[in-house]
Amino acid sequence: MKKIIITIDGYSSCGKSTLAKQLARKLNYTYIDSGAMYRAITLYFIQNRVDWLSTAAVVEALKNIHLEFALNSLTGLGEMYLNNENVEHLIREMIVAEKVSEVAAVKEVRDFAVAQQKKMGVRKGMVMDGRDIGTVVFPHAELKIFMTADIAIRVERRFKELFEKNKNVSLDEVKENLELRDYIDANREVSPLRKAEDAIILDNSNLNLENQLQLVMQWVEDAIMAHTS
Ligand code: DC
Numbered sequence: 186m187k188k189i190i191i192t193i194d195g196y197s198s199c200g201k202s203t204l205a206k207q208l209a210r211k212l213n214y215t216y217i218d219s220g221a222m223y224r225a226i227t228l229y230f231i232q233n234r235v236d237w238l239s240t241a242a243v244v245e246a247l248k249n250i251h252l253e254f255a256l257n258s259l260t261g262l263g264e265m266y267l268n269n270e271n272v273e274h275l276i277r278e279m280i281v282a283e284k285v286s287e288v289a290a291v292k293e294v295r296d297f298a299v300a301q302q303k304k305m306g307v308r309k310g311m312v313m314d315g316r317d318i319g320t321v322v323f324p325h326a327e328l329k330i331f332m333t334a335d336i337a338i339r340v341e342r343r344f345k346e347l348f349e350k351n352k353n354v355s356l357d358e359v360k361e362n363l364e365l366r367d368y369i370d371a372n373r374e375v376s377p378l379r380k381a382e383d384a385i386i387l388d389n390s391n392l393n394l395e396n397q398l399q400l401v402m403q404w405v406e407d408a409i410m411a412h413t414s
Pocket of ligand 1: 198219224289290318366
């Protein structure tokens with residue numbers, strides 16, 4: 186069967202990565218979490234006290250950053266390595282979440298990440314999620330999905346996820362962080378979060394995972410049909 190590129194963009198905590206992983210498993214595609222790259226760069230900036238408001242400091246720091254996804258053979262998923270260190274768990278911490286949207290708004294950071302993401306799409310059979318994947322990274326992707334869900338539902342989902350790892354996290358803190366990130370992501374100057382004109386909207390406020398996958402698999406089949414000549 187013809188392999189395609191599937192892009193999933195949308196607000197924070199809509200379940201983009203959950204859907205992307207389900208699709209990758211079902212289709213035997215590669216899943217790339219583009220947000221992990223921005224998170225890893227943010228982690229590096231925090232750890233090395235890089236001032237991301239200074240273009241010179243950012244350009245210099247990016248020279249020392251090597252990002253790579255390596256497969257975890259147990260889960261079958263790629264994990265983020267920053268300069269050969271597995272940072273898959275560290276990059277999910279609140280300290281990174283609090284700063285990542287600011288760092289991801291820096292043009293030089295985006296150019297750095299986007300160039301690598303584009304290279305990964307040379308081979309088809311890929312699902313990539315993020316904020317600008319359908320608009321900037323793969324504007325010619327065969328299937329583009331734009332995800333959204335009620336803010337209250339998103340806050341609850343992210344809270345549960347974070348609370349499992351850290352009992353000190355509060356609902357208010359999570360809500361504030363999500364709202365702020367959505368605002369910065371959608372209002373930044375360089376490739377802001379927006380729906381590609383040809384993206385299909387998926388509002389999963391009232392969809393369970395099974396129904397969601399069923400619906401999207403139909404879109405995948407349609408996209409493959411439409412692009413098979
Ligand atoms: O998907 P995520 O929550 O892990 O993404 C973390 C942040 O990275 C998010 O707040 C915005 C930014 N991001 C981006 O600007 N562009 C992408 N393609 C992916 C993520």
